[in-house]
Amino acid sequence: xxxxxxxxxxxxxxxxxxxxxxxxxxxxxxxxxxxxxxxxxxxxxxxxxxxxxxxxxxxxxxxxxxxxxxxxxxxxxxxxxxxxxxxxxxxxxxxxxxxxxxxxxxxxxxxxxxxxxxxxxxxxxxxxxxxxxxxxxxxxxxxxxxxxxxxxxxxxxxxxxxxxxxxxxxxxxxxxxxxxxxxxxxxxxxxxxxxxxxxxxxxxxxxxxxxxxxxxxxxxxxxxxxxxxxxxxxxxxxxxxxxxxxxxxxxxxxxxxxxxxxxxxxxxxxxxxxxxxxxxxxxxxxxxxxxxxxxxxxxxxxxxxxxxxxxxxxxxxxxxxxxxxxxxxxxxxxxxxxxxxxxxxxxxxxxxxxxxxxxxxxxxxxxxxxxxxxxxxxx
Numbered sequence: 001x002x003x004x005x006x007x008x009x010x011x012x013x014x015x016x017x018x019x020x021x022x023x024x025x026x027x028x029x030x031x032x033x034x035x036x037x038x039x040x041x042x043x044x045x046x047x048x049x050x051x052x053x054x055x056x057x058x059x060x061x062x063x064x065x066x067x068x069x070x071x072x073x074x075x076x077x078x079x080x081x082x083x084x085x086x087x088x089x090x091x092x093x094x095x096x097x098x099x100x101x102x103x104x105x106x107x108x109x110x111x112x113x114x115x116x117x118x119x120x121x122x123x124x125x126x127x128x129x130x131x132x133x134x135x136x137x138x139x140x141x142x143x144x145x146x147x148x149x150x151x152x153x154x155x156x157x158x159x160x161x162x163x164x165x166x167x168x169x170x171x172x173x174x175x176x177x178x179x180x181x182x183x184x185x186x187x188x189x190x191x192x193x194x195x196x197x198x199x200x201x202x203x204x205x206x207x208x209x210x211x212x213x214x215x216x217x218x219x220x221x222x223x224x225x226x227x228x229x230x231x232x233x234x235x236x237x238x239x240x241x242x243x244x245x246x247x248x249x250x251x252x253x254x255x256x257x258x259x260x261x262x263x264x265x266x267x268x269x270x271x272x273x274x275x276x277x278x279x280x281x282x283x284x285x286x287x288x289x290x291x292x293x294x295x296x297x298x299x300x301x302x303x304x305x306x307x308x309x310x311x312x313x314x315x316x317x318x319x320x321x322x323x324x325x326x327x328x329x330x331x332x333x334x335x336x337x338x339x340x341x342x343x344x345x346x347x348x349x350x351x352x353x354x355x356x357x358x359x360x361x362x363x364x365x366x367x368x369x370x371x372x373x374x375x376x377x378x379x
Contacts, residue, residue, distance in 0.1 A: 001316075001317040002317055003317045003319070004317055004318050004319070004344075004347060004348070004351070005319050005335075006318060006319060006320050006321075006334050006335045006336075006344075006348050007319055007320065007321045007333075007335050008138050008167055008190070008293055008294040008321060008333060008335040008337050009138070009166075009167065009187065009189045009190050009196070009335075009337075010189040010195060010196055011189060011190060011191075011193060011335060011337050011338035011339060011340075012193070012338065012339040012340070013193055013194060013195060013247075013339065014193055014250075014251070014254065014339050016250055016254075017193060017194065017247045017250045017251050017254075018247070020246055020247050020249070020250040021243045021244070021246060021247040023246070025242060025243065026242065026246075027242075028236070028239060028240055028242050029235075033242065033245075034233075034234045034235065035234075036245065036246060036249050037056070037234045037235070037236070037240075037245060038234040039249055039252075040056060040245060040248055040249050040252060041053070041054065041056075041231065041234060043249075043252035043253065043255075043256055044056075044200055044202075044252065046252075046256060046260065047169065047170065047252065047255060047260060048169065048174065048176045048184060048200075048202045049174060049175040049176050049177060049178065049260075050176035050177045050202050051177060052176070052177065052202060052203055052204055052205060052208075053202075053203055053208075053228060053231045053232075054200055054201065054202045054203075055200070055201050055203065055224065055227040055228060055231050056198055056199075056200055056236065056240065056245060056248070057198065057199045057200075057201065057222065057227060058197060058198060058236075058238070058239075058240050058241045058244075059197075059198075059199050059222065060187055060196060060197070060199060061164075061166040061185055061186065061187030061190075061199050062090060063199050063222060064166075064185035064186075064187070064199030064200070064201045065090060065091065065094055065164065065185055066094055066222055067199070067201065067219075067222035067223070067224050067227070068162055068183045068185065068201065068224065069091075069094045069095055069098055069100070069132075069162075070094075070098050070217060070218065070219045070222060070223075071211050071214075071217060071219065071222075071223060071224035071225060072130065072160060072162075072183070072207060072210055072211060072214075072224075073095070073098065073100050073129065073130060074099075074214065074217075075098065075099030075100065076099060076100070076101060077100050077101065077129045077130065078100070078101040078103060078125060078127050078128045078129060078130075079095045079100045079101070079102055079103070079128060079129065079130040079131070079132060080103045080104075080105065080118075080121055080122070080125060080128050080130070080131045080132070080159070081095055081102055081103070081104050081105070081131075081132040082105050082107060082113050082118070082131075082132065082133050082134065082144075083104050083105065083106045083107065084106075084107035084108070084109065084111065084112065084113065084134065084137050084140065084142060084144075085109055085134070085137035085138070085139035085140040085142065085324075086137075086138070086139040086324050086325065087134055087137055087138055087139060087164055087166070088107070088132075088133075088134045088137055088164070090164075091132035091134070091162070091164065092104040092132075095132070098218075103121065103125055103128065105117070105118075105121055109139070109140045109142075109326075109327065110140050110141075110142055110286050110287045110288055110289075110296075111142065111287075111288055111289065112142050112143065112144040112145070112288075112289040113133070113144060113149070115145070115148045115149050115151070115152035116152070118131070118133075118149055118152050118153060119152045119153075119155065119156050122152075122153065122156035122157045122159065123156060126157070128157065128159050129159055129160060130159050130160040130161075130162060131153050131157075131159050131160070131161055131162065132162045132164070133146065133149055133161070133162070133163055133164070134163075134164040135163055135164060135165045135167075135168035135169075135172060135174070136165070136166075136167040136168035136171065136172060136291040136292075136293045136294075137291070138166065138167045138293070138294060138333075139323075139324045139325075140286065140287055140296060141286060141287045141290060141291045141293070141294045141295055141296040141333060142287040142288075142289050142290070142291060143168070143172060143287075143289055143290065143291040143292065143293075144289070146163060146168075146172075146174070146179065146181075147175070147179050150163075150179045150180045150181055151179075151180070153180075154180050160182040160183070160206070160207060160210070161180065161181045161182045161183070162181075162182065162183040162184075162185075163181050163183065163184040163185070164185060165184045165185060165186050166185060166186050166187050166190055167190050167191070167291065167293040167294060167337055168186070168191075168291075168293065169184070169186035169190070169191050169192075169200075170186070170190065170191020170192060170255065170260075170263055170267070170337070170338065171190075171191050171263075171264070171267040171291070171292045171293040171337050172264065172267070172291070172292055172293070173261075173264050176202045176204075177204075181202070181204065182203070182204040182206055182207040183201065183202065183203060183204070183207055184201070184202045185199060185200070185201050185202075186199070186200050187199055187200070188200070188244060188248060190293070190337055190338060191263075191267075191293070191337055191338050192248065192251050192252070192255075192338070193251045193254070193338040193339040194244060194247055194248055194251055195244065195247070197241050197244045198241060198244050198245070198248060201224065201227075203224065203228065208228060211224050211225050211228065212225060212228075221238060223237070264292075266341075267292040267293065267336065267337070268292050269342075269375075269376065270292075270336040270340055270341075270342065270344070270345055271290065271291070271292040271293075271295060271336055272375055273342070273345045273371075273372045273375035273376050274295045274334055274336055274345050274348070274349070274372070275290065275295055276371045276372065276374070276375045277345065277349035277352075277368040277369065277371045277372040277375075278295065278297045278334075278349070278352070278368065279371070280367040280368045280370070280371035281349075281352060281353065281356060281363045281367060281368040282300065282361075282362075282363050283297045283298060283299075283300060284297070284298045285297060285298075286298060286327075286331050292336070293335065293336070293337040294321070294333050294334065294335045294336070294337060295333065295334045295336070296323070296327075296331045296332070296333045296334075297331060297332060297333075297334065298330065298331055299329075299330060299331065299332060300356070300361050303359055303361060304329075305322065305323075305328075305329040305330070305332070306329075307359065308332070308355060308359060309322070309332070311355045311358050311359065312351060312352070312355045315354070315355070315358065316351040316354055316355060317351075318347075318348060318351040320332050320333060320334050320335075320348075321333040321334075321335065334348055342376050345372050345376070346369055346372050346373070349368040349369055349371075349372050350368070350369050352368060353365065353366070353367075353368050353369065
């Protein structure tokens with residue numbers, strides 16, 4: 001049976017990307033690799049909509065988050081973090097690990113923080129030097145209006161703006177320069193259609209000045225100062241994941257060929273079709289501010305998650321993501337992030353229908369697939 005991956009990381013990898021990575025390895029300190037890296041750097045600027053450097057680090061997205069926190073802030077610095085899920089929670093954990101004074105704003109899972117609330121927090125904490133927000137919260141499938149949040153921060157404060165764009169970049173419209181972000185991070189295994197192992201970090205000129213001015217930061221491998229210095233020569237400070245960067249070169253060329261605006265539109269279209277398909281089967285959506293990257297859905301009443309997941313995977317070859325923390329066993333998450341097209345949405349909703357039928361959940365056979373078709377064909 002063909003296996004179909006519908007998780008928000010890792011996401012499916014295109015065949016031509018895998019073939020590029022299967023070529024014989026090359027050395028990373030020679031002109032051949034530096035030419036590839038230069039092209040990757042240029043294409044990443046296109047992806048993030050920036051003229052500023054986007055560094056490539058061999059680590060996960062969390063490594064990129066740690067790199068940003070440890071490179072920008074001193075112990076004792078006050079940093080506001082927005083916690084609306086597992087990955088917003090991670091911002092706060094990192095600030096505290098590195099000795100920061102964390103002001104954590106907890107938001108109900110499935111809801112997005114509003115700009116007015118963020119502005120109020122900055123008025124209450126005028127000494128905050130940083131604000132950490134999440135564009136697309138992977139654990140809840142919830143998107144925040146980052147453009148409006150950045151504007152609210154800029155109106156109230158000179159605090160640095162750090163954006164977790166790990167499941168947003170490539171799925172949601174994002175303009176690093178125009179929106180005034182200082183850091184934005186994504187990971188290779190998300191919208192970039194790659195295996196895990198790379199973090200990509202856009203760094204504003206203002207953030208670069210602060211990074212270069214700080215002395216004695218307790219870091220080495222994840223130093224943005226070292227990464228930025230190497231970036232100037234299309235190099236890396238340490239041995240990079242050569243094969244992944246070669247694959248990333250191919251993946252970025254695919255995104256450039258499609259056109260980033262078209263990529264954003266595709267994700268919005270697929271997300272809408274997936275949501276309509278789920279609702280047509282009587283399932284309720286989890287988020288009130290849905291992401292275009294992943295759709296969390298409440299399990300039908302009386303359905304056991306383990307049995308549901310096993311049936312979906314073993315009998316239909318489809319892997320989705322489980323809920324986390326308090327929502328483990330209560331929701332599941334369907335990805336449409338990265339290398340997906342319209343027929344993939346028919347496949348996953350069709351697989352859900354077959355699974356629900358096996359588990360004797362009442363619904364009209366074909367209702368979900370028909371809803372997906374209508375959403376896509378009547379757009």
